[in-house]
Amino acid sequence: MSSLLNDYSLLTHNTFGFDVRARFARTIEDERDVADAFHDTRTASMPRLVLGGGSNVVLTRDFPGVVWLVGLRGRCILSETTDAWLVEAAAGENWHDFVAWCLDEGCRGLENLALIPGTVGAAPIQNIGAYGLEIAEYFDSLRAFDLSNGVIVELDCADCAFGYRDSVFKRLARDRYLILSVRFRLPKAWRARTAYADLARELVARGVAEPSAHDIFATVAAVRRAKLPDPAALGNAGSFFKNPVVGAAQYAELIAVEPELVAYEQPDGSRKLAAAWLIDRCGWKGRCHAGAAVHDRQALVLVNRGGATGADVLALSQAIRDDVLARYGVELEPEPLVV
Structure with a gap:
């Protein structure tokens, strides 16, 4: 014990x-x-x-x-078929290290999610995503300890009810499960995902016309390091706000007054707005509140410049949310759990 x-x-x-x-x-x-x-x-x-x-x-x-x-540790290839690998990692494994290990084992697919901070166990809670990929696409199942009755259960994709930066673990099952391990099914029919603008530009700059999975992994990591502060050097929790989704009618109103608005069309006709663009447009990049601040290179990231408290960060985030709502009528939703 x-x-x-x-x-x-x-x-x-x-x-x-x-x-x-x-x-x-x-x-x-x-x-x-x-x-x-x-x-x-x-x-x-x-x-x-x-x-x-x-x-x-x-x-x-x-x-x-x-x-x-x-601090649960361990990772392995559970099985292999003609179509895919089934890989598993314990919840306490570092996410970035797990992605690198998969590639070293010849299992491609997760490389666009390089350098996302956190552990494997946290990945399904947030349905982490970046550069055109969310883990829900390759998620197979997970094992969890049910804190309501002390029983170990297995949950599949439907059970997890994944959404944009969302899952059942953030809603109906919040605080119910301790995730023990996570499994991913990585198909052998691999294709490079390079449509994301920052990634595509960096690949061109590197002279990589037909990138391998390792090329994408290295390039994503380089782009993230250039844009985002290292938590070991400057305290932060990565992207603090979700990108808000608005309906077609509201998007039409916004684009009429802000022609440069950055947005991404969704399959249902709605638009996902770039929260960083909205925050930057409101003039928040680099601004401080006590020891908390908006990062000067990435408006989505709130940082602890030294001596900040959780209350300072929350006060700063609320001021940003109020400003964006007043100017654009768009509600920003924080990503991190507040305790």
């Missing part, structure tokens, strides 16, 4: 770098630890928070209960 840690600092367990503390914490390094923690009578009545890499959370205060620190 893993030991119960008292008055534990979460400074290194959230990428914003907020120095908040947990009343208790315990490490989860194998599935026995999960069961032991679940049945521990010392903390059974306390609030519980599950943390992986802490890359999509805003900690606003000391946590009055017990924090489970997920």
